[in-house]
Amino acid sequence: MRSVAPADVAFDRSAPGRETSREPATVSRGNTLPAAASSPPRVVILGAGFGGLEAAKALADAPVDVTLVDRQNHHCFQPLLYQVATAALSPADIAWPVRAILRDQPNLRVVMATATGIDRDRRHVLTDQIALPFDHLVVATGATHSYFGHDEWAAVAPGLKRIEDATRIRGRLLAAFEKAEVTTDAEARRRLMTFVVIGGGPTGVEMAGAIAEVARQTLRRDFRRIDPALSRIVLVEAGPRLLPALPADLSAYAEAELRRMGVEVRTSSAVTSCDRLGIVMGTERLDAETLVWAAGVRASPAADWLGVESDRAGRIGVAPDLSVPGTAGIYAIGDTASLQGSDGRPIPGIAPAAKQMGRHVGRLIAARVAGDEAAASRPFRYRHHGDLATIGRRAAVVRIGRLHLKGFLGWLFWSLAHVYYLIGARNRIVVAFTWMWSYLTFQRGARLINS
């Protein structure tokens, strides 16, 4: 399964024709479909997430026609989705139109369409809009939530992957307090004011901490018949500790901080069932109106489209150069790919890894088109910069190599890092300003229930 694909063969065959035909990409600007015989090599990138965007940028100066496909019109900065879900930021603060990001790349066009399959023989990507022929294909379609075979839980315990997920969770969270304010049934009120986050990874920790701040700070004085500060917030983790990817001391700090903020942390507790009324952990039933799923992810069905093997999480085991074994000129990156780093540990499903993979694949394709076969199959080397997760106001955990940061310093580092990685000066300024404002006023600027 790890055997390198005969990609070069496939390309030697057709390379000469292309060499002679190379023309300034700006002439056709990738808008001739179907491509004429004389047109430059066609690169299709599926997905405008962190990986797809980087792959596209890495091809900016290559004599190719790039088509970037996404079902959304925007790139979403997923690490801050939880802040939209907890009314701290607006969707537009963490989402940018893909077209605007890549406007100045003349050899690229963006197609908003939903991929439905890949025709490997005819080398076409199939979408709900059009079929897109490719010479080189980058599959960067990411992952979605995994309910471990209980897809019926999705309706009651939404996960947090897209803008729509975040606004739905925000609406449920805020509506629960509104319902609690008008109900006369004490039992129902308790249930309405109980919030359960399932999964103790970074997203789960961030959600639980943010919900606690909404209840104990933001809404503190907004109600008359209920006291939001009395809300019950439960973070459930099946494993023995929170943030398993981080060292034990930082996990312990995160748990202690959450407890200080009034979050019930339940480690070594597997959720055995979710329904409209709450969750079940083994023999224990927990009534709650609002459930948030942060437990597991599953790769997009790219493996099925390609008819190749995948691991338990649906990811494609890629070759060291990120190509898909048994295919020609097809690469998988980010959350759709599975590969071990030089340290033998699997490369984590985080934004920096996806970006590095995207950049690498973009360069490989550029090298191949340039005829530099040596560079065109260079293996991917993952550089792990660190891990971080925020817990709440002035509390975050950061691990960079041997350096462990906690508390205010960690929080400051986390904030600066995230503002830095946002796209566009406007969003950096607005988000930084909004965070400062919230820090000083304890308020959240996007408390909308949109039904």
Next chain:
Amino acid sequence: MRSVAPADVAFDRSAPGRETSREPATVSRGNTLPAAASSPPRVVILGAGFGGLEAAKALADAPVDVTLVDRQNHHCFQPLLYQVATAALSPADIAWPVRAILRDQPNLRVVMATATGIDRDRRHVLTDQIALPFDHLVVATGATHSYFGHDEWAAVAPGLKRIEDATRIRGRLLAAFEKAEVTTDAEARRRLMTFVVIGGGPTGVEMAGAIAEVARQTLRRDFRRIDPALSRIVLVEAGPRLLPALPADLSAYAEAELRRMGVEVRTSSAVTSCDRLGIVMGTERLDAETLVWAAGVRASPAADWLGVESDRAGRIGVAPDLSVPGTAGIYAIGDTASLQGSDGRPIPGIAPAAKQMGRHVGRLIAARVAGDEAAASRPFRYRHHGDLATIGRRAAVVRIGRLHLKGFLGWLFWSLAHVYYLIGARNRIVVAFTWMWSYLTFQRGARLINS
């Protein structure tokens, strides 16, 4: 129908009992339901729009229990909804949680519920959540779109009254360009790139101008196969001129500016039918994917709830003191009320009028509770400050008394006035910054298609 209601009678009867029972509002803080015999008079305000909010604020120091009811959790600044619909602002920039706005008013509680009726005999407001007993009632439920008996048009030609309307229109507007980019059918492309705004009032003029800017400026360089600048934008008005509420010279200026921006202005053209494929004006058919309805409004069904007469637009003809004829202690304000000003002209359905009415009714109720019968039936005097509408970048029309402003000056005045009237320093700063940014970059910060 204009005969003054016997309101005072009804209140003289019960006033003494209340006088003796007056207690600090903070004791019960309006959270005892049903109210004990000893509790202060109960004021229910239906609707947290411009009128309802002002009525609530005017009662801040009165010894009453105020319950403010709205089906949304937020107050929406409707004059800027068109900027959300055209991706310039985020919903949260023009919407605030009602609770947060009135947090510091201890004699008030907010209930998020949808009014379903009014029981005049038992003096209860009926909602989908609870029944709310009242001694004084302020009906400020506003208006919705009117399709002149063709409600089936609503699905194809959405209006612009709520945040949801704005984000829906934004999605259709942006999706039309996305679909045009991938279609290979020239006919379909023309239809997708045609945008029709129906109604030449301020909202229609603002929408048409903003759509023109989106197409000709914001998206100019974002597509490869289509040129958004070639979009067709049509503004249809049944009457002889745009902005009928404004003097003729300003109407003429607005029309000229819109034409300069490439908007087709079709006055004296009544829309006789709307469907999925476009509109029909008499014998002429106009194919368009995106329709926006800005033609007519109809009051909420408050008149039916109260079983009183209403005019053709569904508004309740109120007495000079804004009380509802034939009722005791029930007032109607804003877009649900119809009244002539001292100049004999009907009071317009604009935010300043609603705010003035709300303030007036709040003061009447406070006076009545204080036993000041003279002040408790003072007639409402409307002060018309002026009219304004923006057309686009550096183009707006303003009329304040005899002063007529156009172009850059009008636009500057319009911008400052709207920033001033926003609620909360944070939103003022963010909106002002966003506008400056857009002015300098021609970009729009909220280009999201949320399906």
